[in-house]
Amino acid sequence: MSAPLALTMGEPAGIGPELALKAWVDRQGSHVPPFAILADPDHLATLSRQLGLAVPIAVTEADRAQELFPLALPVIPLDMAVLAEPGIPNAADAPAVIESIRRAVELTYAGKTSAVVTNPIAKAPLLRVGFPHPGHTDYLGVLAEQRGGPSIPVMMLWCEDLAVVPVTVHIPLAAVPAALTTDLIVQTARIVAADLRTRFHVRKPRIAVAGLNPHAGEEGAIGLEDRDIIEPAVQALVQEGIAASGPFPADTLFHAAARENYDVVLAMYHDQALIPIKTLAFDRAVNVTLGLPFVRTSPDHGTAFDIAGQGRADPSSLIAALKLAAKLAARQAL
Ligand SMILES: NC(=O)C1=CN([C@@H]2O[C@H](COP(=O)(O)OP(=O)(O)OC[C@H]3O[C@@H](n4cnc5c(N)ncnc54)[C@H](O)[C@@H]3O)[C@@H](O)[C@H]2O)C=CC1
């Protein structure tokens, strides 16, 4: 029997736990692959009752999760009880949130789970308690590095119609021009090209590189980064045989006809990448980390505190993340 997916608890005051319950309820209709959630079983049982979902909870270790999954939601217990109320994060839960991610990675390295799927975390409460990483992506890179793996994890948001990679991610917009270097763009594109080939089975990935400035700088008249930083990166990538092109004006890069010309867009900053895909496919896009030695996916959205505990959270993106993780993990195992 193959290993189940490890699903993290995420921020317990957000919608993650509700999504996990709903994904389990929908397991047959949506062909959800078996998963175990690393969480506080009592918290999940209470939430399930409050939401009227009546999900049976099976407290277990990873080894038995797969066989339990058809009849109950397998929960790998954390040693810490969750204190948060829906919509109101509690800083005291931060260690459990972090531990859930760390153990999911540990189980996956041990082969007890096949991939890591993360529920959304809220960055601010974790940063307040001294967690130094601006998101899962960076933290997973550090965990991989501690085990001798690569240190440049790359965020990609993916759906059937579009894939986007932000070269710079969780930094202030004002810091983007200084953070963008030819080397960073080249390194990111190499990882994207390699992972699209090996994990997504795209034979020769076509990478469209977005410009930074309006009209990709208009030959230097509206900003110099496109000409001086991005263009040399594209040239270097082409020279090493990667099908990169650009820089293209970002405003006309995402309409339906333009999307036919590439497999992925390398965007220069967070919102340039995430606005188009979340507009196109908020309910089915998946966040997948490239460049790691294990598979990690996540829904595209955040903790949605405004609707937590109300039964209104849509599990579609989490279900898409679970399915993509299972598919990529199966390929990796071959
Ligand atoms: N992978 C992760 O851990 C991510 C975490 N976040 C974190 O989430 C927190 C909140 O971020 P926001 O910008 O407010 O984005 P958000 O995605 O949490 O919410 C934006 C809007 O979409 C709605 N929404 C989101 N997911 C939904 C779902 N599954 N079903 C129905 N409605 C849904 C929310 O109710 C809200 O109105 C922040 O602390 C941010 O750092 C944001 C994105 C990804």
Ligand SMILES: NCC(=O)COP(=O)(O)O
């Ligand atoms: N906006 C994407 C996001 O916040 C997800 O970040 P990460 O937790 O996957 O690094």
